[in-house]
Amino acid sequence: MRIAILAHEQFPDGAKTALGVLRYADDEVVAVLDRDRSGHRVTDFVSDVQDAPIVAGMGDLEDDVDALLIGIAPIGGGFEESWREDVRTALERGCDVVSGLHYFLSEDEEFVELAAENGCELRDVRRPPDDLSVSEGVAADVDAEVILTVGTDCSVGKMTATMKLARDARAAGYDAEVIPTGQTGIMIEGWGIPVDRVVSDFTAGAVEEMILECGDDHDYLFVEGQGSIVHPAYSGVTCGILHGAMPDRLVLCHDAGRQAIGGYESFSLPSIPTYVDLYERLAEPVRDAPVVAGALNTAGLAEPAAREAVDEFAASLDAPATDVIRFGTDEVLETLLSSNPNR
């Protein structure tokens, strides 16, 4: 697919979805829309991702595209009216529009009408299927080894670690699949369930359903984790994924220098060993799931400090760790893909 990604006023730092898609999706990104940065290119700001021109709006895009992706999500997940013109233009040109917003484009009267007129599709990836149910506690029965990324907070790199580990495992000849649980993962992989939007009773069940769907067809499943087990608002989602996935091994993800829960600054992060202890103890009655590796986001640090931070993180985990973007995944994958005494 040839796609354009909307990221107005937020590229690259506030555009987590846009970056994820640029980095990992198989789609060809024809342009990024950011009215504050038009005239630049993606690689003026980020390396290690596919390059594309940045334009001010869909009207400036001469190439044909198959789909426009909404690549940013304001707090609350609402639709910004300043994006309407771009979505309208996309639909008028026969482009599908893919969105991970809480606001469903497929319930917007104007968009529904335009999509029908122009024979294109509105895909709200954050709308969960309506036939979900409770977990049966059987995810561990699949043939695949299940590896779950867990985090110290939101936005510490769980999705990135999941995608990079699975891709590097594949490149090394292993049969690995991703279980996408959030909107960016779903956009990248083209399937998945937005677990934070399912009925709370079905949180574990939604993850279990995805694992059962493909767990016998692969050797390794990398499950995209969400939130943090000590997050004041989102811990329920994290806990449901932990028990629903019944993982064999955990990868703890952290953002170097993060001291407090993002957006909830009165809540300090516990120590890394406390996280390891909490995740393992909480998993254990359902599934013995040791933290065997770590992924540290060091994007905010210069080179010698970044390496030191990774070493320190590995020491506090008593396990191999890396910044998956900066320092590769060899050592961590060696541990993750080694034979498992659990199996």
Added chain:
Amino acid sequence: MRIAILAHEQFPDGAKTALGVLRYADDEVVAVLDRDRSGHRVTDFVSDVQDAPIVAGMGDLEDDVDALLIGIAPIGGGFEESWREDVRTALERGCDVVSGLHYFLSEDEEFVELAAENGCELRDVRRPPDDLSVSEGVAADVDAEVILTVGTDCSVGKMTATMKLARDARAAGYDAEVIPTGQTGIMIEGWGIPVDRVVSDFTAGAVEEMILECGDDHDYLFVEGQGSIVHPAYSGVTCGILHGAMPDRLVLCHDAGRQAIGGYESFSLPSIPTYVDLYERLAEPVRDAPVVAGALNTAGLAEPAAREAVDEFAASLDAPATDVIRFGTDEVLETLLSSNPNR
């Protein structure tokens, strides 16, 4: 209100909601509907609850009633077609019908029509409000001391302990309110949010919203817990309530003799000290919430064994414990209502 309670083929052991309402609601129960036990009375089977005749169906009920409550919930929460005649008769007689099923009566065409014709109401208490949002992590700011019941499994007595403790606290002159989080609690109290039905991202937020709504108007809030932190299917709901409520103190509820998760028999229950440790450690980064008391359901035990089981439970908790129905709540309340070093 004068009410009838539908509990076909399930009274009393399979009729958790019916029993809860008989025991704690202020409503006058005119009859219980159970076609297998018609001709008997409630107190032929249970003591310590209000008495009422058991009849075979709404057609056998001569007295006027204001509402028919669905007092049982099959696995899956579906509507049994064998109940349709009773609901129909109730609506034809102008009775409201109150249901905690996953199946919403207010989406059943025949019932909607009958309710409109007869000027009565279909109340689906398991339908959450649609304006919920994420937790802000501020439940602890209310004036009230917040006490949360947590459990070793589903159906171990969290709702019963919550109701009994709050009522006994009130009887002793304390200003205590209940925060209902499940269908039975909501039916008894006449308000609340069915937390297991909200969008998973809003689990903590739903509880926080209820606490903020009334937490400055009372001295004690007793929050009805749900599920268990190690339940393979429902732990996400439990974890969201734990962090959303930001409780000052926890009461651990357990069913004497329960060895494995109900319906998930391959998952053994961890030891009681393991539960205490898990709940306290998991709460701590958000709120210091010690387990200060226990509630043991000893309904399956004869008298000397029941007392021994409570003593043993108290010893394993290192805190006072009771069977709230059988042995009263004096000692446990003394601990719960004592001055709190946290505040």
